[in-house]
Amino acid sequence: MNKKNQEIQEKIHQKYEFFDVTADIGFWAYGKTLEESFENAALAMFNVITKTDSVAENESRKINIESEDLTSLLYDFLEELLFIYEVDLLLFSKFDLSIKKGNIDNNEIYKLEAVVTGEEIDWNKHYRGSEVKAITFHMMEVLCEDICKIRVILDL
Amino acid sequence: MDIKENIVEVRENIWEIPSSYKKEMRVPGRLYLEEDSLANLEKGAFEQVVNVACLPGIQKFSIGLPDIHFGYGFPIGGVGAFSARTGVISPGGVGFDINCGVRMIRTNLTEDDLHPKMKEIVDNLFANIPSGVGSKGKVRLKNDEIDEVLKFGAEWAVEHEYGWEEDLQFLEENGRILDADPSEVSQKAKKRGIPQLGSLGSGNHFLEIQKIDEIFNEEVAKTFNLEPDTITIMIHSGSRGCGHQVCSDYLRVMDKAYKKHNVNIPDRQLACAPIDSDEAQSYFRAMAAAANYAWANRQMMLHWVRETFEKIFSQSAEDMEMSVIYDIAHNIAKKEVHKIKGRNEEVIVHRKGATRAYGPGRVEIPSEYRNIGQPVLIPGTMGTASYILHGTEIAMEETFGSTAHGAGRKLSRTGAKKRYSSSEIKKDLESKGIHVRASSAPVLAEEAPGAYKDVDEVVRTSDSTGIAKLVAKVIPLAVTKG
Numbered sequence: 001m002n003k004k005n006q007e008i009q010e011k012i013h014q015k016y017e018f019f020d021v022t023a024d025i026g027f028w029a030y031g032k033t034l035e036e037s038f039e040n041a042a043l044a045m046f047n048v049i050t051k052t053d054s055v056a057e058n059e060s061r062k063i064n065i066e067s068e069d070l071t072s073l074l075y076d077f078l079e080e081l082l083f084i085y086e087v088d089l090l091l092f093s094k095f096d097l098s099i100k101k102g103n104i105d106n107n108e109i110y111k112l113e114a115v116v117t118g119e120e121i122d123w124n125k126h127y128r129g130s131e132v133k134a135i136t137f138h139m140m141e142v143l144c145e146d147i148c149k150i151r152v153i154l155d156l
Numbered sequence: 157m158d159i160k161e162n163i164v165e166v167r168e169n170i171w172e173i174p175s176s177y178k179k180e181m182r183v184p185g186r187l188y189l190e191e192d193s194l195a196n197l198e199k200g201a202f203e204q205v206v207n208v209a210c211l212p213g214i215q216k217f218s219i220g221l222p223d224i225h226f227g228y229g230f231p232i233g234g235v236g237a238f239s240a241r242t243g244v245i246s247p248g249g250v251g252f253d254i255n256c257g258v259r260m261i262r263t264n265l266t267e268d269d270l271h272p273k274m275k276e277i278v279d280n281l282f283a284n285i286p287s288g289v290g291s292k293g294k295v296r297l298k299n300d301e302i303d304e305v306l307k308f309g310a311e312w313a314v315e316h317e318y319g320w321e322e323d324l325q326f327l328e329e330n331g332r333i334l335d336a337d338p339s340e341v342s343q344k345a346k347k348r349g350i351p352q353l354g355s356l357g358s359g360n361h362f363l364e365i366q367k368i369d370e371i372f373n374e375e376v377a378k379t380f381n382l383e384p385d386t387i388t389i390m391i392h393s394g395s396r397g398c399g400h401q402v403c404s405d406y407l408r409v410m411d412k413a414y415k416k417h418n419v420n421i422p423d424r425q426l427a428c429a430p431i432d433s434d435e436a437q438s439y440f441r442a443m444a445a446a447a448n449y450a451w452a453n454r455q456m457m458l459h460w461v462r463e464t465f466e467k468i469f470s471q472s473a474e475d476m477e478m479s480v481i482y483d484i485a486h487n488i489a490k491k492e493v494h495k496i497k498g499r500n501e502e503v504i505v506h507r508k509g510a511t512r513a514y515g516p517g518r519v520e521i522p523s524e525y526r527n528i529g530q531p532v533l534i535p536g537t538m539g540t541a542s543y544i545l546h547g548t549e550i551a552m553e554e555t556f557g558s559t560a561h562g563a564g565r566k567l568s569r570t571g572a573k574k575r576y577s578s579s580e581i582k583k584d585l586e587s588k589g590i591h592v593r594a595s596s597a598p599v600l601a602e603e604a605p606g607a608y609k610d611v612d613e614v615v616r617t618s619d620s621t622g623i624a625k626l627v628a629k630v631i632p633l634a635v636t637k638g
Contacts, residue, residue, distance in 0.1 A: 020568040020571060022226065022565050022567075023232070025569060025570070079404055083344055083347070083401070085289070086348050086352070087347045087348060087351070089290050089351075121289070123290055123291075127597060128595060128596040129597070130602070131357065131638065133359075134400045134404050135404070136228050137407065137411075137424065137425060138228045138425060155252050156359055
């Protein structure tokens with residue numbers, strides 16, 4: 001049990017880890033809560049694009065999303081971040097979010113509210129990593145047991 | 157049951173997975189591979205060929221080309237053609253980068269002309285052609301102008317003085333699919349598209365200066381106007397964030413549509429809709445619009461390449477004979493007419509990581525090339541050769557007029573970075589006399605030649621199976637990357 005606890009602590013501390021996919025890149029993101037795992041998934045994605053350590057926190061955006069299930073919510077959330085990054089030319093390093101389960105016409109729905117913070121792109125200052133083309137549904141997973149684990153593959 | 161045990165050799169380097177392999181298969185699978193590559197092919201890629209063979213309305217074969225590898229849902233290096241009456245359309249069969257493609261330009265310059273100015277040329281190309289997100293775009297579209305780009309493609313670009321009227325003749329579809337409907341493209345896709353129009357992109361996209369190194373077929377080379385030792389320029393790019401967003405949007409739409417229309421699919425990523433459904437029609441028109449964006453994009457970059465050369469050589473692009481050899485799409489779905497069981501039938505051909513390779517006589521081919529077949533452009537990877545082939549009658553009969561599109565990755569990006577460093581790769585390329593510039597730090601290591609399969613073999617297999625025949629080989633002198 002202790003060993004398991006230790007593993008959990010390590011994963012929470014680690015926030016996310018990348019794994020290999022031949023043409024692209026995948027990551028696992030972890031969290032004590034569903035929200036924390038979503039935040040770390042966003043952090044992982046921006047660490048493909050840049051190194052978030054060098055991204056200051058002086059611009060914020062609010063995001064509201066509703067989706068029919070948790071994987072779709074994750075997909076829509078990451079996609080929205082990618083959209084804001086490309087259109088407003090912002091890199092993000094800090095993510096605060098809440099997820100609520102609701103009901104519309106007897107259909108379950110998940111609602112996400114987020115405030116994301118970062119800085120305008122300056123490739124002289126920010127590390128230029130890879131361009132993310134899209135989020136894929138391939139092997140996408142959102143799983144909460146002892147901790148929450150998310151698996152995502154990005155198309156590069 | 158192991159797939160590999162069920163494979164039957166059709167003729168040399170062509171293999172069939174019989175439709176009896178799985179009861180849901182509607183047609184056999186066909187693979188164009190040398191024996192070694194067949195033995196080494198990932199199991200996932202075989203399964204994907206089989207899965208595509210299960211989709212409603214598929215015609216003749218589910219096809220794996222010489223560069224086939226595992227993709228999301230559909231394999232990359234794959235072709236699936238579906239009946240225009242009873243078939244389906246799937247965004248997964250096209251991929252995220254709609255109309256990712258290659259354009260090739262000839263010149264009458266030689267290596268000796270370029271040699272003393274190479275650094276200047278590379279630096280200027282790098283500065284004049286924006287590479288990716290956050291590069292300051294050179295064009296500012298007004299908000300509704302994007303609709304014109306999506307509707308008219310390369311025609312829009314030529315009308316706005318990017319390039320020459322005659323360029324359009326030498327682009328697949330003349331750089332514009334008429335089915336495009338900008339109203340089927342989301343605001344999000346348009347917003348991503350606006351600032352990125354006229355940019356190369358990152359990853360495997362590149363702009364390369366090359367030299368014609370070897371001619372395999374002199375007669376055809378003459379018709380394509382390829383002179384030994386002259387300089388060519390290749391642009392490899394796609395529809396940028398605009399196309400990626402169109403794909404993402406419609407993957408969500410199709411995920412609902414296949415359930416609604418009760419389409420039975422073996423993998424969720426093959427999500428598709430019957431051809432006559434609203435969802436399929438909307439996707440098709442939006443995809444065509446994104447494809448047009450890509451043709452406009454490559455047209456603008458062509459113009460800046462010409463401008464750069466004009467400035468450096470103080471000569472007009474016309475005097476340097478900088479005309480377009482051809483421009484091909486290698487991620488696209490098209491309405492085409494093909495002979496099936498002796499009759500001309502309309503089909504939707506999905507080419508994902510596959511190049512059209514129309515044989516002689518087709519009206520879609522520019523009249524100058526029509527007796528031979530269309531030029532097929534197969535880019536290599538950074539530092540390796542690229543090839544020009546021509547389409548064939550065999551391709552028309554067997555692969556819906558298609559062949560391979562490139563090398564295909566062998567090592568993951570992290571795998572490549574473990575093995576190579578960007579500075580090492582740069583040094584190595586420069587020792588071979590190849591100049592390189594890249595805007596992102598890891599891209600040179602990630603795109604190291606050793607991270608890719610052998611393009612020579614891909615091209616050899618196309619040639620030996622007859623689905624495209626070799627014309628010329630070009631080798632790189634300089635590369636710029638996003």
